[in-house]
Amino acid sequence: MVLTFVSGTRSLLLTYERSYSYTMRCVLLAQLFEPMVLGGQTLPNRFVLPPLTRSRAQADGVPTPLMAEYYRQRAGAGLVISEGTVVSPQGSAYPQVPGLYTEAQVEAWRPVVAAARSKGAAVYAQLWHVGRQAHSSVQPDGRPPVGPSPIAIAGWEYRTPDGPVPFEVPRALSEADIAGIIAQFVTAARNAVAAGFDGVELHAANGYLFDQFFNSSSNQRTDRYGGSIENRLRFLYEVIEAVSAFVPVNRIGVRISPSSNWMDVSDPDKRSLYSALVRGVSDRRLAYLHLVEPGIAGAVDAETDPTAIESTELGALFDGPVIVTGGHTPETAAAAVGSGSADLVGFGRLFIANPDLPRRVLHEAELSGLREEGLYAGGPIGYTDYPELQSSN
């Protein structure tokens, strides 16, 4: 009798506990489905498709119908950010990356952008110049790539179709060259608007051109683009200023990776560097600050360094929407949104493998894992062949 009573109570308690944790989980995840306003647009949820290089454009950087299908499948995000899209042939390191510098590219982006917004997402183009991460084998006229200073990337190799080769010493940009690149960003931003994008994100992360200017390991200039932190940030600020003539500042986002040394960008005082940057872009009232989480280096997981700068620390310096991307689960994302430390969360690998990720999270459906095959380049396999939930679910 007593035993029956005890075990009955225990099972009741267990049931209660399970339903309590289930309810709490639902309450937590509900944070991801709160609409929010970004750049004057209402986003239906807090999920971001972050920029992901998938290399399915034509060799001339013209987007393909297959890309439209890929973005249509992932249109359930609140914010869709395009894969890195180069502002010029010089800004490109790899074949089959899309561009926004020819009329044919603009035309071919239109149906891709329309597909990406088919479920109410805001759609931003990520504008990209790789600087010294390119290679003469893919540069116009076969010349070496460009960078702030003639310092090659050490410790990493450039991937050619025939295997890895050392990075080359870049040609240092003159002030006139820098003005030319700023003009390329302006043209690409105007083209993005013409193609239907709602805004643009400047790719200032992962050791690409902006990041090469920020960090002293790659920027040893003695002119107004090097030396002090303000000088190293000048190129970014000038691009923002120039682009804002055609895209309102509240439709321009900036993406940075403050804790990553990926591709040999280092600085003795990253905390002062990126804190100054975040304050500077905050003053400019941009659409958002997009932070790559410390556990990520480029496209892969990294050991978290104890000196890493937490996203919460930098996000607190930014007066506006903050996006965090890298290694999040729906639960950690909801906790970040719930605590106010982030407004939006990017899911790269989860969105590749689960095209209808928000819907799956809403229905507590199982999430698929990522396959290596087709991550970069190729056709539909590993790109548009990840299944969506059946509508009965």
Ligand code: PHB
């Ligand atoms: C990549 O192609 O692996 C890649 C591209 C852009 C990034 C990071 C990684 O920002």
